[in-house]
Amino acid sequence: MRGPYGGPEFRAMRGTILLSHGSDASPDATKVSALAALAEARGWRAQRLDYREDDARGHAGSVAPRLARLNAAIAACDAPPVLVGSSMGAFVSALASLEHPVAGLFLMATPPAIPGVDDALGVRQDVPTLLVHGWRDEVCPIDGIVRFAGRHHLPLLALDDDHRLSRSLPAIERQFALFLDNLA
Template identity: 70%
Template sequence: MPGHIILSHGSDSGPDATKVSVLAKLAESMGWTTERPDYREDDKPGHADSIEPRIARLHQCIAACDAPPVLVGSSMGAFVSGLASLEVPVAGLFLLATPALIPGSDLAFDVRLDVPTLLIHGWRDEVCPLDEIYEFAGRRQLPLLIVDDDHRLTEHVDSISRQFGLFLEQL
C-alpha cells in the first residue's frame, strides 16, 4: 500500500527542480502522497552550515507523517536524507548524486542498513566524486547504479524515473 514520500532538492536548486518534480509526479500516479520541502532559506549560509537546518526541517516533515516515509534526495538532499534515516524511522531511501562528505563539515554521509536503499550516481559527476560514494556503497554492500552523466543527471531523468517506479513497487 502506497505511503508518503518526502523529496529533498539539492543546494543550488528548489522544490520545483526537474528531478524531484518528475519523481513526485510518478509517485503520485502510483497512489503515493508527496511533499517537497523548500530548503532554499536553509542553504543561504553555505553547504556545511546548511546541513543541520536541513535535517531539522526534514525531521519536522517526517514527524508529521502517519507512518515512516520514503526519502528521496538529490545531492545535498540525498546527504541529509541519509543522515535523517539514522535518527528516525523511514521506509526507504532513493538517493541521487550523493556526496560522501561536505567540505567544511565533520559529518560524513551514512544510512541505516536495514532500510531499502538505492544510490544513483553519474560517472562524470564533477561535484561529488564517484570514487567516494562507490567506496561507501561497497563498504555497506548497497546497490549503486552508475550512469553516464554529470552531477545534474539530466540525461537520465527518464531512466531514473523508471528505477524509482521499480523501487516503489518493491516497498
C-alpha cells in the first residue's frame, strides 16, 4: 500500500521526532507542520515543541529555556529521538544532541552562533546529520554554516532561497523523507 508521499505506508511506529520551530514562529509554522505530517505518514511519532513563551526573552535569553524544554522532551522519549529544527530550533537541537543520545539531526537555516550565548554550535560525529540552508539567507548568512559543515565534514544542502526556506519546501520534504528512510 502506498502512503501519501509515494513511499510505502508504514504501520509500526519507527520512533519519535522532536520538531523545534524558529524564533518568532510557532509549532504550527509551515516547515515544522509539513515535516511532522510527512514523518507521521511514514510511521514516526512527531512532537512539535512550543517555544513561544521562551522566545519572549529575546534570542540570547531564549536559548537556555528552549534547551531545558527540549531536554525534558528527549528525557520523556523511550528511545533516542530524531531532532528537527529550524533556525533557533536547529541551534538548540544541535546543543541538545551534545547532551543526549539522538538518532539523527535535520537542521535548517542554522545559525552557527547566537550573539550573547557562550555555547557554540556543535554536533557529535556519530549522529547522522543533514544541514539545509538558503544561499540568500539574510538572517544567518550561509558562509558561517558552510565553514561549520566543512570543519565537521557534514552534508549541506544549499538551496536558492532565503532564511524562511519557504520556496524550497518540496525539496526539503524530499530530503527529509530520504533522511528518515536512511535512519529506518
